[in-house]
Amino acid sequence: MVQIVVSSARAGGLAEWVLMELQGEIEARYSTGLAGNLLGDLHYTTEGTPVLIVGHHILYGKIIHLEKPFAVLVKHTPGNQDCDELGREIGTRYLVTALIKDKILFKTRPKPIITNVPKKV
Amino acid sequence: MKRTREEVDATLQIAKLNAAELLPAVHCLGFGPGASGAAAGDFCLLELEPTLCQQLEDGHSLVIRGDKDEQAVLCSKDKTYDLKIADTSNMLLFIPGCKTPDQLKKEDSHCNIIHTEYTTEDLLDQIQASEEEIMTQLQVLNACEIGGYWRILEFDYEMKLLNHVTQLVDSESWSFSKVPLNTCLQELGPLEPEEMIEHCLKCYGKKYVDEGEVYFELDADKICRATAQMLLQNAVKFNLAEFQEVWQQSVPEGMITSLDQLKGLALVDRHSRPEIISLLKVDDLPEDNQERFNSLFSLREKWTEEDIAPYIQDLCGEKQTIGALLTKYSRSSMQNGVKVYNSRRPIS
Numbered sequence: 001m002v003q004i005v006v007s008s009a010r011a012g013g014l015a016e017w018v019l020m021e022l023q024g025e026i027e028a029r030y031s032t033g034l035a036g037n038l039l040g041d042l043h044y045t046t047e048g049t050p051v052l053i054v055g056h057h058i059l060y061g062k063i064i065h066l067e068k069p070f071a072v073l074v075k076h077t078p079g080n081q082d083c084d085e086l087g088r089e090i091g092t093r094y095l096v097t098a099l100i101k102d103k104i105l106f107k108t109r110p111k112p113i114i115t116n117v118p119k120k121v
Numbered sequence: 122m123k124r125t126r127e128e129v130d131a132t133l134q135i136a137k138l139n140a141a142e143l144l145p146a147v148h149c150l151g152f153g154p155g156a157s158g159a160a161a162g163d164f165c166l167l168e169l170e171p172t173l174c175q176q177l178e179d180g181h182s183l184v185i186r187g188d189k190d191e192q193a194v195l196c197s198k199d200k201t202y203d204l205k206i207a208d209t210s211n212m213l214l215f216i217p218g219c220k221t222p223d224q225l226k227k228e229d230s231h232c233n234i235i236h237t238e239y240t241t242e243d244l245l246d247q248i249q250a251s252e253e254e255i256m257t258q259l260q261v262l263n264a265c266e267i268g269g270y271w272r273i274l275e276f277d278y279e280m281k282l283l284n285h286v287t288q289l290v291d292s293e294s295w296s297f298s299k300v301p302l303n304t305c306l307q308e309l310g311p312l313e314p315e316e317m318i319e320h321c322l323k324c325y326g327k328k329y330v331d332e333g334e335v336y337f338e339l340d341a342d343k344i345c346r347a348t349a350q351m352l353l354q355n356a357v358k359f360n361l362a363e364f365q366e367v368w369q370q371s372v373p374e375g376m377i378t379s380l381d382q383l384k385g386l387a388l389v390d391r392h393s394r395p396e397i398i399s400l401l402k403v404d405d406l407p408e409d410n411q412e413r414f415n416s417l418f419s420l421r422e423k424w425t426e427e428d429i430a431p432y433i434q435d436l437c438g439e440k441q442t443i444g445a446l447l448t449k450y451s452r453s454s455m456q457n458g459v460k461v462y463n464s465r466r467p468i469s
Contacts (some may be wrong), residue, residue, distance in 0.1 A: 006167070009184035014178060018219035019166075022212045042148040043138070045186075048222035051143070053136050057278060063222070064220055067440070069174045071167045072215065072301075096177055102221050109405070112276070112354075113136050116400055 006073065006094045014096060017072065019103035022059075044105075057110035061111060067105045070100040124149045134393050153290065166213070173197060280351050283344065285309050287373040290339070297375065300326065302335040341376040348372050349383055353400035361389060361396040385431035388421075403432050410436055414450040418464035423454075425461055434455035 008014060020042075050061045059088035073094040122366070129147050133140055173183065176197055185204065187193035194204045203270035255298065289308055290300055302322065306315050325344055348371050369378045378388060390396060401420070407413050417424065417432055431445050439445060444449040447453070451462040 001205050002185075002187055002193075004185040005182050006177075006185060006195070008177055008180050015217065018216045018221065020216055020219075021209075021212040022214070023210075037152050038124065039150040039152060041124070041132060042144075042150055042219075043133075044144045044222040045142050046223065050222075051134055051138065052137075058136055062245070068170060071169055071174070071177060073165050073167055075165070094165075094167075098215075098217065099174065099178070101213075110386060 004092050004094060006071075006096060009098050015098040016099050017098040019070065019100045021103055021105045023107055027092060049108075052106060053113075054110070056113050058112045059106040059111060060108060061104050061106035063104055065102050066100065071096045072098045075116075144222060144225055146220065148216070164215075168207075170202070173202070181449045182272060222226070249408060276350075278317075279324065280320060280347065282317055283325060283347065285312060286318070286321055287344070291373060291375055297339040297341065297373070299331075300337045300339060302328075302337065326426075341372075342382050343390060345372050345376055345378045346382045346386060349378070349404075352388060353387055353398070358397045358399035361398045362452050385434070388420075388428070403433070406432065410446070410450060414464065419453075425455065425463040429462060 040052055043051045045051060048063060050063060052059045052061065073098050074107070076093045076095050078091065078093075133143075162383070171178070173195075177183065181198065184196045185193055186196055193204045195204050195238065286300070286305060289305060290297065293304070295301070299448070302319065302324065305318055305322065309318050322337045325347070326339040328335060328337055345368075349368055352364065352368060352371065365378070365380075370426065372378055381386075386400070387398050388401040389398045407416055413433065413436060417429060426443070426447065429447075433443060433446050436446060439451075447462055450465065452460050452465050453460055455461070
């Protein structure tokens with residue numbers, strides 16, 4: 001029987017993150033990858049609509065409060081020294097790093113921002 | 122490389138967004154150092170019943186149990202739940218420290234910019250997300266990937282790349298069917314990243330090898346079509362005759378433009394005087410059948426089959442042909458000896 005424990009990473013309350021859901025894929029322009037790069041600016045209208053500016057595009061989305069929240073789990077595979085109070089080896093665990101109770105969903109097509117106006121036809 | 126308020130405001134201006142309609146706080150999102158995909162397998166999301174979530178918040182643990190041949194289950198102190206795995210083709214991003222509009226409105230915060238910056242190491246060791254408004258970095262993890270989005274984002278950039286390539290072809294007097302990859306990379310490398318040049322050639326041509334060298338055969342139809350899109354997308358409509366002239370002049374010398382290349386991209390109105398052409402991309406139209414037809418009929422009252430076919434082609438499935446769709450969603454009549462289709466009911 002396999003048992004994997006899912007536990008809170010620390011006592012005293014879990015952090016709350018927000019999930020952002022996009023259709024499609026974001027690729028880095030250069031082969032150096034995404035790490036360390038800016039994605040874009042996230043604004044909210046006074047009515048609470050999320051607006052994301054990414055590159056040359058604007059996306060309008062909506063905030064959804066999740067009826068069933070998500071827990072963000074990080075897998076922790078033990079090293080040799082990981083033992084519990086009784087000196088038994090601990091198996092693989094999932095640590096709950098944060099909870100997600102809200103998500104921002106963008107599902108409409110991005111609108112292009114036109115910056116260059118070509119010569120008049 | 123943190124963005125300043127000035128830069129954010131400049132972006133808002135370019136995007137033609139009215140700052141008065143927005144909340145003052147902005148989140149400048151960035152990718153954390155672990156965002157290049159290697160860490161993707163380390164995270165997963167567990168969807169919880171509210172009661173289970175409460176138990177975790179109270180500090181209790183849950184246990185996943187199962188024999189090798191059994192379905193796994195999730196156990197709390199007193200209940201057992203079935204565990205199911207689900208996939209999504211959407212991209213999911215985690216934003217630690219992000220505020221919802223409700224939270225922003227409640228706080229009377231003077232802090233105007235929320236930067237997100239957070240390292241993978243911090244997460245795994247410390248496991249304490251900072252609760253302050255400052256400084257938590259976005260962690261990006263792909264749940265699943267689908268292609269195609271990149272192209273939509275970068276059309277203007279693709280056109281820029283394409284122009285570099287076609288100008289080079291012209292100055293070197295190469296044939297369109299034999300464009301050498303290496304020379305392109307050599308000559309254009311100083312201007313644009315090599316992967317992008319190659320990507321452009323792949324989009325607009327077909328790769329082949331001849332005597333050990335890689336060449337591309339450029340696709341004239343695709344290039345003419347992209348050029349037309351670039352011309353049409355910045356105006357509502359064009360005089361057809363003028364457009365055709367400019368369009369032909371804008372494509373690489375030797376390529377022939379033809380309106381057939383613009384199916385599903387542009388619409389020609391032959392009844393107006395002068396005849397006009399405007400951008401109409403099938404991708405921008407509603408996906409639902411009835412809504413698609415409503416939107417087409419509100420753009421134009423009567424359509425010939427030839428004109429409407431490119432705009433409903435993608436709705437055809439195994440069960441439905443263009444003819445069947447037209448029968449179901451439209452009514453036909455004869456006009457000047459030609460069969461035309463219009464809406465079944467009045468469009469407001």
